[in-house]
Amino acid sequence: MESPLSNLPPVVKNLLIINVLCFLPFIMIDHMSGFGPYSTLFAAYYFDSPAFHPWQIITYMFLHGGWLHIIFNMFVLFSFGPIVEYTLGSKKFFNFYFICGIGAVLLQILVQAIQVHGITGGFTIPHPELESSYLQFGANAQNLYDIYHGSVVGASGAIFGVMIAFAMLYPNMEMMIMFIPVPVKAKYVIPVYVLFELFSGVSQQSGDNVAHFAHIGGALFGFLLIKLWGIKKT
Secondary structure (H helix, E strand, O other): OOOOOOOOHHHHHHHHHHHHHHHHHHHHHHHHOOOOOOHHHHHHEEOOOOOOOOOOHHHHHOOOHHHHHHHHHHHHHHHHHHHHHHHHHHHHHHHHHHHHHHHHHHHHHHHHHHHHHHHOOOOOOOOOOOOOOHHHHHHHHHHHHHHOOOOOOOOOHHHHHHHHHHHHHOOOEOOOOOOOOOOEEHHHHHHHHHHHHHHHHHHOOOOOOOOHHHHHHHHHHHHHHHHOOOOOOO
C-alpha cells in the first residue's frame, strides 16, 4: 500500500516525521511522571527561569504535552501545510515555519515579562531557583512562580502561522467545520479562531494552561511574513 506521506512535499513530510519521533521520548521518559527531564530540558521557559536554555526557542516546537495535542497539531499541519508549501516553495516554507514558531514563543515570553514587571517592578528576580524568592510577593507569589516554572510546548505557534498563510493565500477556499452543516470560507473561519485565541489569552481563565499568546504570535508573524514577502492571494 502507498504511504500516506508519499505525496506530501518534503518539508511538511519531514516535520510530521520529526514531531512524531520527538514525541516518543516523552511517552517513554516523561509520560509516567508528567513533565520529566526530557520535557524540562527542551520545553520553552521564561528567559529568567532557572530552567531556561537558548535552544528551547527551537526545540519546544517539537514537544507535545499528550496524544490529543500532537494529533491535533499534526492533523492541521497535514491539512494546510502542503498547499502552503507548494505555494511558497519548500525553502521559503521552511523559513516561514520556523520564523513563526520562534516568533510565537518570543511573544509569549514578552507577555510573561510584562506580567512579571506588573508583579515585581522588574523583568527578573534575584535567585529564581529559590522558593523564598517568590514568597515575598504575597498574593502574587503563586502567579509569579507559575510564570517562572511553567513551560511552553508544541508546534501550535508555527501552525497558526501556516493557517494564517492559508487564509491569506486562499481566502475563498471553503472548509467544513464541525457542528456547522455548510462550508465556510477560510477568510472567515481562521480569523475567528485567532480572535478566539486572543480573547482566551486576555481573559485567561483559572486552570487554563494553554499558551494563547504563542498562538497569537505565530499568527502575527505569519501575517507579517506573507505581507513582507509580497505573496499574492489567489
